[in-house]
Amino acid sequence: MPKIPDEVVKRVIDRAKIEDVVGDFVTMRKAGVNLTGICPFHDDKHDGNFIVRPSSIPEARHGNTYRCFVCDHKGGPVQFLMEHQRLSFPDAIRWLGKKYNEPVDDIPLNYTPPPPRPKPAPLPVLEIPRSYVRRTMEIGGDQTLFIYWLKHLPWDDEQRARLQQTLWMYCVGGWKDGRVVFWQIDHNGIPRAAKLMKYLLDGHRDKQAHPGWIYNQDGCRQALDPDNHEIIKPLFGSHLLSSHPKAVVNIVESEKTAIIMANYYGDPDTQLWLACGGLKHLQLDSLQPLIDQGRTIWLWPDKDGREAWQEVADKLGYYHCRLYTHFFDTCWREEDGDKADVADIAIRMMKTGDKPRQAPEQAATAKSQEAVLPLGAALHLEPVEWNNDVPFMDLEEMNDPRLRLWRETLRQRYNFNKTRNNE
Ligand SMILES: [Zn+2]
Secondary structure, three states: OOOOOHHHHHHHHHHOOHHHHHHOOOOOEEEOOEEEEOOOOOOOOOOOOEEEEOOOOOHHHOOOEEEEOOOOOEEOHHHHHHHHOOOOHHHHHHHHHHHOOOOOOOOOOOOOOOOOOOOOOOOOEOOOOHHHHHHHHHOOOOOOHHHHHHHOOOOOHHHHHHHHHHHHHOOOEEOOOOOEEEEEEOOOOOEEEEEEEOEOOOOOEOOOOOOEEHHHOOOOHHHHOHHHOEOOOOOEOHHHOOOOOOOEEEEEOOHHHHHHHHHHHOOOOOEEEEEOOOHHHOOOHHHHHHHHOOOOEEEEOOHHHHHHHHHHHHHHOOOOEEEOOHHHHHHOOHHHOOOOOHHHHHHHHHHHOOOOOOOHHHHHHHHHOOOOOOOOOOOOOOOOOOOOOOOOOOHHHHHOHHHHHHHHHHHHHHHHHHHHHHO
C-alpha cells in the first residue's frame, strides 16, 4: 500500500479542528474558553471532565486538543479518531480529508461519519421577577438571624459605616422564618435563583437545616414553575460586575465569606467578592461571564479545597485565573484552628486588631495591569456619612443618586490616597 505523502498528511492535519471532529461524536457545550461534554472513553456520568481546547487557542496553550481528567485520554484530532473510531493512522487522515475536502489518495475509506446529533429542545431559562428580590429585602432586618449576627461583629468604624450598604449591594434578604436569602442575580441583573439558609446566632449554619431554593418554597413553586424551566445559578454577587468594570474578582466558597470580605475591605470598584456556594460548586460555565469580560480572577479556596480548585483553574486554562492563598498563609494563626476559612480569620483579626499584609504576587499583578489595587492596601477611608435608616431598595433603584455619590466619594478618597502614598 503506497504511503500517503508527508505534505498531504501535513495539509490535512493543519486543517483539522478538534472541536469539529469531537463534535461529530460528542455533544459539547461551552465552558469558559473550552468546550466540555461526557467523556466517550470511560463510563462518564459527569459533564465537565472531558475538555476540548478549541483550535482558536494557541498550540503552546494546548489548543486543538482534547483531554479527559478522569481517564487521561488526550491528544489531537488524529489521535481522537484513532482511539475513538479505532482507525489506523492513514485511515484517520483519509477520514479528515473527506471531512475537509482535502484529496488524500484513491484508497476508499470504509467509514462514513455519522450525521450530527439532534439537540433536545431547550427549556426556557428561569427568570425570577425583581419584585421577589424586593420583597425579601424588606424583611431582611434584624429578624434575619444572619444579618443580626453580622451587625454584631467587631467591625471598625469604617467597616460598620458601610455594612448596610454592603448588604444592600448584595441584595441580602430575609424569609419570614428567620432564614437569610442569598440572591443569585446574573451579570445582566436578572434574578435566576435564591438560596435560603438558616444561620444560628453564633454565625454558624444550622447543619440540621438543608439550604432551600426560593422556587421550591410554598407560594413560589406554583408561580415560578421550576420543573418546566432550566435553572441556572450564577455566582453570588454577579450583578455587581457591570457597575464595577475594572474590579479584580475574588471568588470564595460561601456567600457568608463573600459578604464579610466585601465589607472588610470595602472599595468594590477595585475588588469584588463573589461566591460559588461551596467547594464543589465552582463550575466552568459560571465563570464564563468573567472570562468574556477579561477579568482577573483570584480563587480563594478554603484550606481543604485547594487541590480541587487548582484542578478547576487547570481545566479552565484561562491565563488570568489563579489560586490566591497568600492571605490564608500569612494571616492564619494556631488559635484559628484547622477548619477556619478566610472569613473566620478576618473576624479574628478584627478582634485582635491584626491587619493583613500586602501580598507580593498581587502587587506584581497590579503593576502590569492598570486599575488593580493590591489587596490589603491601606485605604485610610474616613467613615462615610450614611443614613442607617435607608430602606432596602429594588434593583431598578440601584442607580440611586446616593449610591453614585457614595461610590464617587470612595473613588476620590482612593485616588487621593494613591497620590499621597506615591509622594
Ligand atoms: Zn474519560
